[in-house]
Amino acid sequence: MKAQTTRRVLFTFAFLLLPFAFFACEVDERRQITSEQQAAIDRVTEDIAAARDQELYERAADEWRAVVTPEQSRDNLERVRTRLGRVQSRALHTGTERDSASGPLAGHSLVVTYQTTFERGTGMETFTLLERDGRWLLAGYTVTSDALK
Numbered sequence: 301m302k303a304q305t306t307r308r309v310l311f312t313f314a315f316l317l318l319p320f321a322f323f324a325c326e327v328d329e330r331r332q333i334t335s336e337q338q339a340a341i342d343r344v345t346e347d348i349a350a351a352r353d354q355e356l357y358e359r360a361a362d363e364w365r366a367v368v369t370p371e372q373s374r375d376n377l378e379r380v381r382t383r384l385g386r387v388q389s390r391a392l393h394t395g396t397e398r399d400s401a402s403g404p405l406a407g408h409s410l411v412v413t414y415q416t417t418f419e420r421g422t423g424m425e426t427f428t429l430l431e432r433d434g435r436w437l438l439a440g441y442t443v444t445s446d447a448l449k
Contacts, residue, residue, distance in 0.1 A: 338440070340415075340429055340436035353373060353378070356369050356373070363405065364439050383445075387418055393415050394413045396410070423445025426443075
């Protein structure tokens with residue numbers, strides 16, 4: 301009877317860990333990001349703050365330009381600047397790095413989410429970067445904040 305209970309506990313434990321084992325093979329959860337990745341995020345942040353929307357758009361990954369026009373990009377970034385202001389501080393919330401052969405973010409990608417304090421509010425800021433020819437390019441940028449509603 302005791303051996304049967306032990307097997308049942310081990311089976312339950314193994315069954316519960318199985319999904320995590322597959323997930324861990326797909327994604328590298330980040331606690332830190334590389335200096336190259338941080339430089340790309342800093343460059344995007346500086347471009348947004350300085351209203352260099354056209355330059356940001358032109359340097360972005362093809363995936364960014366495929367889903368948003370230059371006007372839409374400019375309007376969205378202007379909305380963030382107007383309602384929230386400049387970034388005051390950021391705290392890394394999550395970072396997920398992937399290598400994928402297919403899908404909308406094929407290749408080496410990084411999705412980083414920060415808890416961000418702006419001049420006029422707080423929010424969650426998410427950067428999606430793709431590595432192309434050894435450089436990290438912006439493929440997505442979103443801000444979620446009550447100040448944007």
